[in-house]
Amino acid sequence: MGIxxxxxxxVTGxxxxxxxxxxxxRLAQEEGADVVLTGYGRLSLVNRIAARLPKPxxxxxxxxxxxxxxxALPGNVRQHLDGLDGVVHSIAFGPTDALGGNFLNTPWESVATAVNVSAYSYKSLAMAVAPLFGESGGSIVGMDFDAQVAWPGYDWMGVAKAALEATSRYLARDLGPKGIRSNLISAGPVKTMAAKSIPGFERFEGVWDERAPIGWDMNDPEPAARGVIGLLSDWFPxxxxxxxxxxxxxHAMGV
Structure with missing residues (x-):
């Protein structure tokens, strides 16, 4: 029996x-969960990827x-599941002029897009799915990238991640009485499609090679995913x- x-x-994203x-x-299915995915813009691609899971x-x-x-999300989910116990927010986007060292010149319209998609959407998704949680509540988990410091080239996406962290805290406050937990996994850099679109992303590799005391593999998304699974489970009530x-x-190391 899985956790x-x-x-x-x-699962979004x-x-x-x-x-x-x-x-x-994948891990959620292997640990016994029934999973529904969301996608946007490239649904045929998402459907092909979904077919690679242990269970489509x-x-x-x-x-x-x-x-x-x-x-429409609650009704669409109910076509496949009778409710939810967990939701994963793995969504972020910043226009090209909000990244890559253009911090001082980025127009508000691009900043607004980055914050809307990457932070405000966490609240929007939580409110949309809240009716699907039962009396015992559940868990909402978002994907973060450490917003305690300024990163090269990350610019307004870093600000958006800081907003995501604050949003999660306020959701924890307001959804807690309903038994719904809100937490984030701050993952190290992983060579995903989204990460590769960040100008200067390759600079992160040297940082993690030098500073991760227990090592870090940028080609392996599973450690971060395991953290998400833990927070979705009943082991962090x-x-x-x-x-x-x-x-x-x-994140814990000095120079």
């Missing part, structure tokens, strides 16, 4: 089988900035508003 036996889990979200979906998972179209999609670092220990 998610009988759980019903919605599966684009390729190299993504953290794909590893989360249905895919729901979801643009987290689209109010109609959010309003009183943990909420937390940011769990799964980064090889880099």
């Amino acid at each position: 998610l036996d009988g759980k019903r889990v919605l 599966v684009i390729t089988d190299a993504s953290i979200a794909f590893s989360v979906a 998972a249905p895919v729901i179209e979801l643009d987290v900035t689209n109010e109609e999609h959010l309003a 009183k943990t909420t508003g937390e940011v769990i670092h799964v980064d090889g220990g880099v």
